[in-house]
Amino acid sequence: MAGIGFELRKLFVGRGAIAKVRAYAYAGIITAGTMMLAVLMMVGVQWLVRAFGATDQETETLVVLMVYAMLGSLLVSSLLQMLLSRYVADMLYQKKTERVLPSLFGGSSLLMAVGGVAYGAFLWPAHAIPVLDRLLNWGLFITLILVWLQMAYITAAKDYRRILLGFAGGVAAVFLLGGALLSVGVRPTTAVMAALFCGYGVMLVAFNRVLLSIFPVGSGSLLAFVEWIGRYPDLVLVGFLSMAGAFVHLIVMWFSPLGDLVAGQFRHAPLHDSAAFFAYLVAVPTGINFVVSVEVNFYLRYKRYFTAITNGGTLAEIRLARKNMEKALHQEIFRLTEVQLFIMVVYTILGRYLLESLGFTRDMIGIFQVMCIGYSAYAIGNCFMLLQLYFNDRKGALLTCAVYFVVNLAGTLFTMNRSPLTYGLGMTVAGILMYMVGVLRLLTYVRDIDYHVFCGQPILATRQDRWPGRLAARLDERVKRFASPIVQTAGKEEISR
Numbered sequence: 290m291a292g293i294g295f296e297l298r299k300l301f302v303g304r305g306a307i308a309k310v311r312a313y314a315y316a317g318i319i320t321a322g323t324m325m326l327a328v329l330m331m332v333g334v335q336w337l338v339r340a341f342g343a344t345d346q347e348t349e350t351l352v353v354l355m356v357y358a359m360l361g362s363l364l365v366s367s368l369l370q371m372l373l374s375r376y377v378a379d380m381l382y383q384k385k386t387e388r389v390l391p392s393l394f395g396g397s398s399l400l401m402a403v404g405g406v407a408y409g410a411f412l413w414p415a416h417a418i419p420v421l422d423r424l425l426n427w428g429l430f431i432t433l434i435l436v437w438l439q440m441a442y443i444t445a446a447k448d449y450r451r452i453l454l455g456f457a458g459g460v461a462a463v464f465l466l467g468g469a470l471l472s473v474g475v476r477p478t479t480a481v482m483a484a485l486f487c488g489y490g491v492m493l494v495a496f497n498r499v500l501l502s503i504f505p506v507g508s509g510s511l512l513a514f515v516e517w518i519g520r521y522p523d524l525v526l527v528g529f530l531s532m533a534g535a536f537v538h539l540i541v542m543w544f545s546p547l548g549d550l551v552a553g554q555f556r557h558a559p560l561h562d563s564a565a566f567f568a569y570l571v572a573v574p575t576g577i578n579f580v581v582s583v584e585v586n587f588y589l590r591y592k593r594y595f596t597a598i599t600n601g602g603t604l605a606e607i608r609l610a611r612k613n614m615e616k617a618l619h620q621e622i623f624r625l626t627e628v629q630l631f632i633m634v635v636y637t638i639l640g641r642y643l644l645e646s647l648g649f650t651r652d653m654i655g656i657f658q659v660m661c662i663g664y665s666a667y668a669i670g671n672c673f674m675l676l677q678l679y680f681n682d683r684k685g686a687l688l689t690c691a692v693y694f695v696v697n698l699a700g701t702l703f704t705m706n707r708s709p710l711t712y713g714l715g716m717t718v719a720g721i722l723m724y725m726v727g728v729l730r731l732l733t734y735v736r737d738i739d740y741h742v743f744c745g746q747p748i749l750a751t752r753q754d755r756w757p758g759r760l761a762a763r764l765d766e767r768v769k770r771f772a773s774p775i776v777q778t779a780g781k782e783e784i785s786r
């Protein structure tokens with residue numbers, strides 16, 4: 290978030306309406322662009338294949354393949370996303386920019402190896418789906434892992450124009466290639482899977498070029514970030530639980546009475562999934578609003594407090610800075626909640642009429658309205674979790690995410706075989722509890738921030754000799770040994786020239 294913050298603060302200096310709209314647009318591109326693009330393409334390709342005469346079975350199979358590739362890649366990438374964000378932040382603070390991109394390449398390779406094998410094993414038994422479609426779906430899954438990880442790095446980019454062009458190029462590739470393949474008679478699932486694979490590939494290349502224009506190719510081991518697993522193992526859990534919690538109710542409902550088997554091990558619950566799909570959109574504006582609010586308003590007070598400490602400010606200056614920071618935090622919490630409530634009410638009311646026109650039943654609309662409340666609470670609770678990480682309260686962030694995941698899982702299991710009127714209640718209760726736990730923990734921690742800063746640190750610096758650190762050191766040493774003869778040879782050749 291810090292990467293985008295510097296640019297947003299510059300954009301808001303203009304104070305004009307156009308400047309603010311532009312700042313929100315840039316924030317939206319960076320924070321929610323990839324997810325919104327995935328949502329729009331899921332809707333768009335369904336319209337596209339139906340326009341070319343695809344059957345209901347073909348459309349259903351296509352949607353399931355897209356959903357599984359997207360959710361699977363999100364869950365796999367979430368294992369390292371938070372950890373890599375912390376690693377990159379530490380490297381930028383230490384001015385070791387040469388360490389940034391190797392961590393992206395190393396993390397991507399690790400997740401592709403683990404996730405690729407697991408997802409491949411899941412795809413293989415689905416013999417009802419043609420082999421080519423399964424291969425393309427596996428390739429889409431791998432590509433999405435890379436794109437999700439890139440988004441953890443792309444926030445450091447300032448070239449928003451090229452980022453936007455990358456998004457546009459990906460979308461254009463999907464619909465142009467998909468339409469071309471469908472027009473020559475290629476099977477709908479094959480055509481769309483190939484188009485999605487190529488479209489996200491275009492985005493992957495575009496984002497990679499943006500990152501290479503900012504950071505050097507780098508040096509050292511690609512797995513140097515493994516040491517951070519030993520330092521901050523809780524960030525792995527925070528990343529996974531925050532993502533898994535957002536979708537665990539969908540997976541559980543696939544095995545409910547609403548669930549249906551499509552092919553192989555692919556299941557879905559179309560009535561519930563459709564309602565959840567539209568309800569999830571209510572959370573998108575909060576993510577954008579959070580980045581803008583925190584980076585433009587709260588961060589300045591946050592920085593002044595810690596600057597007063599590190600630059601030898603007086604006790605009175607530190608207390609004043611802390612008071613201003615707490616005041617700004619309370620204002621941002623109230624503002625986020627107020628804005629989200631307004632968005633939820635408007636979206637729920639207008640969404641009802643939209644969904645009726647799309648053929649939603651009364652039960653589906655009821656599920657949608659209940660889940661809008663749940664996703665709204667989740668959206669704000671997730672913001673509280675990120676603010677806890679701002680203050681390095683990793684235990685609080687883990688508690689907030691764990692509450693949501695556990696309650697969502699237990700609540701959905703409890704209601705899955707009951708009346709349709711109860712569907713969505715589990716994740717809604719989980720979202721409300723996440724909000725309450727998150728805000729209480731955040732305010733309590735910040736109230737005692739002086740203690741955590743001055744007294745919560747170890748008196749003597751201790752070096753923790755854990756296996757991830759030893760592994761990272763050995764890998765780094767081997768890279769240096771391997772690179773040394775190459776550098777010496779290159780130096781001799783340059784001298785002879």
